[in-house]
Amino acid sequence: MGPRLDHRSPLVYDTRELGRRPGTLKRLSRSVEAPADLGNEVIGVPEGAPVELDLRLEAVMDGVLVTGTARATVTGECVRCLEPLEQVLEADFQELFAYPDADARTTESGDDAEDEEDTLHIEDDLVDLEPVLRDAVVLALPLQPVCREDCPGLCSECGARLADDPDHHHDAVDMRWAALKELVGSDQDDEMDNEPRRDGGDEPQEK
Ligand SMILES: [Zn+2]
Numbered sequence: 249m250g251p252r253l254d255h256r257s258p259l260v261y262d263t264r265e266l267g268r269r270p271g272t273l274k275r276l277s278r279s280v281e282a283p284a285d286l287g288n289e290v291i292g293v294p295e296g297a298p299v300e301l302d303l304r305l306e307a308v309m310d311g312v313l314v315t316g317t318a319r320a321t322v323t324g325e326c327v328r329c330l331e332p333l334e335q336v337l338e339a340d341f342q343e344l345f346a347y348p349d350a351d352a353r354t355t356e357s358g359d360d361a362e363d364e365e366d367t368l369h370i371e372d373d374l375v376d377l378e379p380v381l382r383d384a385v386v387l388a389l390p391l392q393p394v395c396r397e398d399c400p401g402l403c404s405e406c407g408a409r410l411a412d413d414p415d416h417h418h419d420a421v422d423m424r425w426a427a428l429k430e431l432v433g434s435d436q437d438d439e440m441d442n443e444p445r446r447d448g449g450d451e452p453q454e455k
């Protein structure tokens with residue numbers, strides 16, 4: 249058993265008024281502040297940013313079934329051009345919170361200890377939606393976020409952002425000439441540099 253749920257947390261909801269009567273339901277909409285770590289390293293909801301929740305809490309035989317939608321703005325970085333990006337994310341979730349004494353009945357169907365560990369429970373008539381919200385948002389995040397679907401990314405030659413400069417290109421022939429000139433140029437530089445360097449190197453030794 250973890251620490252007791254805090255009924256003042258915006259993601260903790262009281263189920264008492266459902267009265268354990270299957271079929272009884274309660275709908276609510278709420279705007280909450282995003283908890284920390286709502287996302288991954290690439291993209292996520294900044295801590296404290298508003299998350300709009302539409303919730304439906306329904307009493308069923310073994311507990312309370314919570315169905316909901318979360319809407320929030322996620323911020324991150326485009327994987328192609330590395331520019332900051334912002335997207336509206338919508339994540340759906342549904343989770344059963346079992347009554348504390350419902351385990352005896354659940355074990356009849358499957359006595360897996362692992363299954364039981366995954367089961368969320370109602371504690372003191374309260375349900376904590378934070379882990380549910382986190383899982384739903386992380387699942388809904390784009391794996392490869394892009395600033396726009398057709399983001400051309402960065403130039404493989406020089407790293408310029410192609411969206412800023414659509415006509416950007418490097419002439420393959422020019423590149424080869426430039427490379428050749430550089431080679432020739434460095435040879436010449438070496439020859440010209442070598443002589444004075446030899447003289448220059450000797451002089452200090454004689455002094
Ligand atoms: Zn981009």
Ligand SMILES: [Zn+2]
Nearest residue numbers: 403405406408
């Ligand atoms: Zn380039």
